[in-house]
Amino acid sequence: MDKSSRLKVALQKSGRLTENSLDLLARCGLKYSRGKDQLMCYGENMPLDVLFVRDDDIPDLVQQDVCDLGIVGLNVIEEKRLSFQTRGVSPLFEQVMVLDYGKCRLSIAVPDGTEYKDASSLRGKRIATTYPNILARFLRERDVQAEVVTMSGAVEIAPRLGRADFICDLVSTGSTLIANHLSEAETVMESQAAIISTPVPVTMEKQEWIHRLTMRIDGVQQVKESKYIMLHAPREKLAEIRKLLPGSESPTIMPLDGAGDKVAVHAVCRENVFWETLEGLKGAGASAILVLPVEKMLA
Numbered sequence: 001m002d003k004s005s006r007l008k009v010a011l012q013k014s015g016r017l018t019e020n021s022l023d024l025l026a027r028c029g030l031k032y033s034r035g036k037d038q039l040m041c042y043g044e045n046m047p048l049d050v051l052f053v054r055d056d057d058i059p060d061l062v063q064q065d066v067c068d069l070g071i072v073g074l075n076v077i078e079e080k081r082l083s084f085q086t087r088g089v090s091p092l093f094e095q096v097m098v099l100d101y102g103k104c105r106l107s108i109a110v111p112d113g114t115e116y117k118d119a120s121s122l123r124g125k126r127i128a129t130t131y132p133n134i135l136a137r138f139l140r141e142r143d144v145q146a147e148v149v150t151m152s153g154a155v156e157i158a159p160r161l162g163r164a165d166f167i168c169d170l171v172s173t174g175s176t177l178i179a180n181h182l183s184e185a186e187t188v189m190e191s192q193a194a195i196i197s198t199p200v201p202v203t204m205e206k207q208e209w210i211h212r213l214t215m216r217i218d219g220v221q222q223v224k225e226s227k228y229i230m231l232h233a234p235r236e237k238l239a240e241i242r243k244l245l246p247g248s249e250s251p252t253i254m255p256l257d258g259a260g261d262k263v264a265v266h267a268v269c270r271e272n273v274f275w276e277t278l279e280g281l282k283g284a285g286a287s288a289i290l291v292l293p294v295e296k297m298l299a
């Protein structure tokens with residue numbers, strides 16, 4: 001197979017999305033070897049190579065067709081989209097699907113003790129951010145004039161350095177804000193990882209692999225939380241027990257040999273199964289309850 005027919009996928013080299021993205025590709029069946037500091041690795045069993053880059057560069061690499069696919073946060077995708085628009089370039093990369101990791105939000109945060117009512121509190125103030133285009137749109141939509149101070153990182157320190165009054169940065173648990181004596185005031189945008197694809201038509205062969213990969217990713221995401229539950233139950237308790245099975249479709253009900261009116265219930269639950277659920281099932285009359293992980297699923 002010649003090199004140009006191999007899919008090129010851009011991933012973050014080292015950061016919040018790296019481990020989850022590599023894990024996702026591995027769960028999709030990709031075998032690869034990656035040396036420390038290696039910027040590219042070859043898929044050994046799929047025509048797919050991974051390039052490791054700064055996350056901010058991923059939309060450009062995909063837009064310019066250097067890579068066929070990229071995995072990056074919606075926050076970076078949106079910032080790039082708006083920056084392309086500002087420069088009069090149409091953003092042509094396409095969002096293929098969102099992924100279930102990298103969940104965070106872009107928020108306005110204020111130094112502890114500072115009053116914040118709504119966006120009007122930002123009027124005439126300086127706001128430090130790595131996302132100037134998203135912030136500018138947020139301010140424009142609320143008719144607020146403020147100064148956007150663009151920084152490439154360590155935004156949380158800007159108020160202490162006297163460079164800004166407020167910040168607009170990514171938050172997940174909020175511990176970085178707390179450590180920097182800041183409080184979250186308002187969400188500007190919710191984010192999570194997503195896959196984008198090149199705007200340039202790809203060969204049939206590549207298209208076929210993109211399709212297979214997205215189907216597998218779909219399957220991987222579905223099984224992550226899914227569990228296979230097996231239990232025994234008195235037939236008259238079936239309706240109550242079915243109600244307690246989290247996110248399950250039609251369960252399989254089988255008679256139990258020599259066990260009177262007891263049946264075996266097998267069901268795929270598409271939500272996590274907690275101890276509380278098992279206790280509820282037992283309370284409703286279920287016994288011999290087994291919960292197994294689901295490894296692969298193809299709808």
Ligand SMILES: Nc1ncnc2c1ncn2[C@@H]1O[C@H](COP(=O)(O)OP(=O)(O)OP(=O)(O)O)[C@@H](O)[C@H]1O
Pocket residue numbers: 012013014015016017053054055056072073074075076101102103104170171172173191192193
């Ligand atoms: N605390 C968080 N929890 C979950 N996801 C996050 C968190 N912080 C950031 N992210 C998501 O992960 C992406 C990468 O975050 P990271 O902090 O590793 O980026 P970075 O410092 O810009 O890295 P790079 O060196 O690649 O430019 C963010 O753009 C966002 O989508």
Ligand SMILES: O=P(O)(O)OC[C@H]1O[C@H](OP(=O)(O)OP(=O)(O)O)[C@H](O)[C@@H]1O
Pocket residue numbers: 015016153154169170171172173174175176177
């Ligand atoms: O609300 P929290 O759970 O504290 O997460 C938020 C922090 O996470 C990200 O940075 P990261 O830790 O990835 O490192 P970076 O600043 O070097 O990019 C983000 O830029 C925030 O600083």
Ligand SMILES: [Mg+2]
Pocket residue numbers: 054055056
């Ligand atoms: Mg970055």
